Structure formats: C-alpha cells, structure tokens
Amino acid sequence: MAQIVHKYTLLILLSVLIMHSLFTSVHSTKFQEKKPCKRFTLYFHDILFNGTNLANATAATAVNRTQLGNYKHGMLVVFDDPMTKQNNLLTPPVARAQGFYFYDTKDAYNAWFAYTLIFNSTEHKGTLNIMGADLMGEETRDLSVVGGTGDFFMTRGIATFRTDGQPNAFYFRVKMDIKLYECY
C-alpha cells in the first residue's frame, strides 16, 4: 500500500514540477539576468556635414561648442545615420539611427546620446529607443534600451558601444551590441 502512495507522490511531484516549468517559462525571458532574449550587433556610421559633403553627410552640428574646456563641451549633433551589419560603410544599411548626441565634459571627450533605431526591412519592422552616456575613455560603455515598438514591442535592454574607428574628423564608427532582456 505504502508503495502505491509513494508512486502517487512521485507522480504528483513530477506533475507539479512540469506545471511549474510551463507556467514560469512565460516569465523566464524577462528575468534571466545577463542572458538576452534577443541580440544583434550593428555598426553606427556618423558622417558629419562639413559644408561640402552634402551628398554623403547624414549628421550635422546643430549647436556649437561652448567655451568650457577644450573637448567640444556643448557641441550638439543631430543625426540620421545608417546602421550596417558589417563595419563597412558601403554595405547596405539595415536600419537608421535618428537622434542626437552632444559632448558634455570639460576635461575629456564624453558624449551623451538619445536616439531611435528604425528598422524597416523584411527581417525587422519597428523601433528601439536608446539613451545614455557614451564615456569615450572606456573601451566599452553601456547605454539603456528604454523601449521599443513594432517587432520590438515594449522591449528593454542594453546597448554596448565600442569605438570601431575614426579615420578623420568628420567620420566615426561605433559598434553597437544590442542586447534585449525584456521581450514580449
């Protein structure tokens, strides 16, 4: 008799465990820290307008620097920059980055970004909204993905910046590693 009870007990425990895993799987994507539910890497190309490169430029200085130090403090750039999968500017863009950045420090180069990644391809349709500090002295720096729309409905996450090159004063490239930890 006790053996029968035992069997049942095991069965019940097993079913409870299975139910648990089923129910909690709905939530799990949200709370598995450091394991993104979606992840991709894109390259941000900032081609600053210098007065003569109208055809290529995708960004321009809207506010000039202040006199606070020698690191462009206060200079504000508005951009509509292409995002590519490879770090080659000539590869077809898979998204646009629309927003602005400005330099904010008097004794070092630091910037602050707020922008929207706009996807409009067969692969992805929707937007991701990102803001945070670009501490340019650090090898990598994390900004916040604070919201999303369309395919990225209500997502949140981290965008990790890594400078990928600055061949001249009017072009720089940032590798952006987008890790989404809240997916719907």
Added chain:
Amino acid sequence: MAQIVHKYTLLILLSVLIMHSLFTSVHSTKFQEKKPCKRFTLYFHDILFNGTNLANATAATAVNRTQLGNYKHGMLVVFDDPMTKQNNLLTPPVARAQGFYFYDTKDAYNAWFAYTLIFNSTEHKGTLNIMGADLMGEETRDLSVVGGTGDFFMTRGIATFRTDGQPNAFYFRVKMDIKLYECY
C-alpha cells in the same frame, strides 16, 4: 484505499492549480501583449512663436536649422504645449506636454521627440515620459512611453502619433493615442 489516495491526489492537484492562478494573476497585467491596461487619446497643439504671437504661442525655436538639406534638419523646438481631449484648440487642456523636438533628416521631414505629459486635474495627477522618432511620412508612428509617476507610477507603453492638421506654418496638431501596457 487506492480510491482515497486518488481523491487526495485530485485535491492536491486542484489546490496547486488554484494557487498557481492566484499567484500568476499578479503578473498577468504585465504580459498581456497588445491589450493595454490603460488607454486614452489626446490632441497635442504646437503653437510656434513667430515673433508676434506671444500671447498664444506655447513653443519656440531654440536652435535654428542646419544647412544639411531642405527639411529643417537640426531645427530644435522647445515646447510647453496644451493637450486636449477634442481636437479643438479652444477646448480646455487636460494636460501639458513639456519637452522638445527637432528635425533630423536631410531629404524628408522627420522629427525626434522627448517630452513629459503632465496631468494635474481631478481625473489624473502625475506624469508620463515619452521619447521616440516621429517618422512624419508614415500615417501613424509609435513612440515609447518609458516611465510614469503619480497616477501613472512606473507605467510603460506606446504613444501612437497621427498628424491631425497643420493649417499654417506656426501651428500643427497631432493626435496621440496613449496605450499603457505595464500598469502598477
């Protein structure tokens, strides 16, 4: 005897299921995708200062456009605009929208917004913080509600923009459909 065990088994399973539904109901509001927990539509009235309309104007150009293209690239407007329930500017405002937008594209009209909706009525007290791209070429475009305070404590959601009219160069109206998917 086996029947008694069976009865108990059923009882236990039932109680587990009930407990589960009780516990998970707390979370459910958060994960019901595409069904807002709160929703309302407001009209945003942007009345730009033109040098002579000081009494009526609620917004002004703080940064002039750059020379990148012919779509006001870089022009930045700071606003404290009224929000009304009907699309008539003369109806009493139910909220204020304080923030800024700027145009960011060289070959089309596109803007980027970041602002706070401020409610201070008997109906609602609190704020909603919103940011995202206003892709003016699209019939509707989604921005992110990234946070809230007061009655909108910690909410998140989507603000859908639809141009509702632009009778002249110094006034435009946007219908904003606010859908909150995370409510506390």
Added chain:
Amino acid sequence: MAQIVHKYTLLILLSVLIMHSLFTSVHSTKFQEKKPCKRFTLYFHDILFNGTNLANATAATAVNRTQLGNYKHGMLVVFDDPMTKQNNLLTPPVARAQGFYFYDTKDAYNAWFAYTLIFNSTEHKGTLNIMGADLMGEETRDLSVVGGTGDFFMTRGIATFRTDGQPNAFYFRVKMDIKLYECY
C-alpha cells in the same frame, strides 16, 4: 493507512509551498509597489560657466534663451555635474551626472532634464538613466529612472527632486531621492 496518506499529503503541500516561495521570490521585488528595492539620496550641484569660473564650472549654456516670455524659455545647459552624499559641494563626489536640461515655459520657471548618473567607486559601478519634467514650482517633483547598467542592470524607478538651494545665479543644488522599484 489513511494516516500515512495524510502525512504524504502534508509533505507534498509543504514542498509545493516552499517551491512556490522560492520561484516567486525572483519576481516579488518587481511588483511590490511603492516599496523600493534600492534607495539612496544624492545632491546634484550645478555650477554654471560664467566666463571666468573655468576651474570650478561643470555646466555651460549651449543654447541661449528664446524670446518667448521671461523665464529663460529655450535656454539649454549641458552639464557634467558632481553628485555628493551630503549637501556640501566640497564633499567628495560619489557620482557624476552627465546630460542636459532646458527651460521650457513662458510664464514660470520649469525645466526638462535627461541625464545619466555615472557611478565608478568601490561601492557602485554602473549608470542610471533619468528623464522627466522638473516642475520647479512644486516642492517635490518626480522624474523617471528609465534604465540602468552595471550594478544597476535594467533597473527602473523614480527620482524625486527637491530644490536644496540657489545661493547665486550660477549655482544651484537639487536633492535627488533615487528610488528603484525594479531591480534585477
């Protein structure tokens, strides 16, 4: 025999309850409304550049005010301000606040902030991203903590501002009470 079954039943129910509390504890921090999972108070010191205080200044006006009213409408300040634990500017900063604010109202002093708190000490490493309206006429006003990185990975919450002093035109101090309601 029935007693044995009873014992097992109790054991099973107990184990289910324990499992439940273990599993749900992961979520609970997220939904306890109005009880922060992390909280601290910091003082924000804004020392505006006036042309001669280069050594001390940490902020500067990047965009001048517009002519819309007499409350600095449109004036935009970019800052890299120290944050201290006590309200004394001379105490060592425990974080930096990098970002901007601008005045946005024609008939009162109101500002709009977006910035990043940057922690780089033994106590905290990471950032908090904050945005919202600073309704200066209110004794306290709530802004949104919309994201975090590092030690503040994916956090959200409320930053409550309280003006702590403005001894002169080029310095003001705000007490910021940071309450995080979503912690990971």
